[in-house]
Each structure stands twice: as structure tokens, then as C-alpha cells.
Amino acid sequence: MRFAIIDSTGAAIQINEAVGEIDAIEDINARLPKGQLAIECGEDITLDHYYSAGQFKPITVSVDKATITANGVDTASITAHVPDVLSEITFYHADTGKPMTTVPVDPATHTAALQVAATTPGTIHIRVGEPTRIKLNEVVITAQ
Structure with a gap:
């Protein structure tokens, strides 16, 4: 069992x-x-x-674009689809495990969103949900 x-x-x-x-x-x-x-x-x-x-039910996460311009203006939208038992969700810096922000979940759509911008080139790893859980809820954004 x-x-x-x-x-x-x-x-x-x-x-x-x-x-x-x-x-x-x-x-x-x-x-x-x-x-x-x-x-x-x-x-x-x-x-x-x-x-x-x-x-x-799992948490799923998606990003509208995997590459952004590192100009502080261009953004990528990360959307988390979460089970209906959650009223908020935390976005974490996946490399450090440190929380970035906690956002409310829309009770009608069971989604939460985060906009990401960058001012320097590099790779951005963001995870949705507890940092001690497995890393299936992670997105990668490249800032160029």
C-alpha cells in the first residue's frame, strides 16, 4: 500500500x-x-x-516567455495554478530557497501571478510553493 x-x-x-x-x-x-x-x-x-x-492535486507553474531583455522594463509573467485549499502561495528564489514574495490566490481561478524583470543578464530560477518540497514547480527565465 x-x-x-x-x-x-x-x-x-x-x-x-x-x-x-x-x-x-x-x-x-x-x-x-x-x-x-x-x-x-x-x-x-x-x-x-x-x-x-x-x-x-498538484501545483503547476508556467511562464509566458522564457527569455526577457535585461533592461528593467521587459517582464515575464509566472502563473501558478494551485489547489483550491490554498489562499496564498509563496514564490522562492530556487537557487537560495529564500522567499521572494507571497501573493494571494484568485479564488475564482485558483491562480497566483508574479511579474519578473531583470537589469543584468543571467538566469533566473523561481520556484512556487515550499522550498523544502521537490523542485517540480520551477521555471527558468533567461535575461539577456
Whole structure:
């Protein structure tokens, strides 16, 4: 059996593979700290998923253009599509793990957006969601 442990926000915080003789999911849940819950999940569920309305949903991120002019004016728009359990999301500098900004999620579209500009050439790595999670929610922008 494969199961995810989720926290009170619905975030998958741990994925477990149980083999051999295992306890029922109800017994596993009885031993978890308050605010955590074990839920059976498929092979495709990873730590970038949230549990909402009976299903696991990932955060996905996209950028409207991968290259911008390093003039401080040209921008790239990063859009995060998030599960409906989130009301805000943090954008992180992916190389350092430091937060850049936290923005509200539009409750109608379940999206959050960030505009990025640069004044010097280089590569910009931005991740959406917790910095300790896997790096699937990352975009790369090249400033020229």
C-alpha cells in the first residue's frame, strides 16, 4: 500500500510505501499527530500535491516567455495554478530557497501571478510553493 501523510492544509508532507503485513489506514491515522492524516494514493502522487475534495492535486507553474531583455522594463509573467485549499502561495528564489514574495490566490481561478524583470543578464530560477518540497514547480527565465 502506498499512502501520503497530509497536514492540516492538505499538503502531502510524506509519502510511504508499506509492504508485507500492514496496519489498516484507520490504525495508522490513530497514531499520527493531531492535524495529520494518512490517505492511500497512487504512484503519481508526490510531495508537490495537496489533498482537496477527495483527490490529490498538484501545483503547476508556467511562464509566458522564457527569455526577457535585461533592461528593467521587459517582464515575464509566472502563473501558478494551485489547489483550491490554498489562499496564498509563496514564490522562492530556487537557487537560495529564500522567499521572494507571497501573493494571494484568485479564488475564482485558483491562480497566483508574479511579474519578473531583470537589469543584468543571467538566469533566473523561481520556484512556487515550499522550498523544502521537490523542485517540480520551477521555471527558468533567461535575461539577456
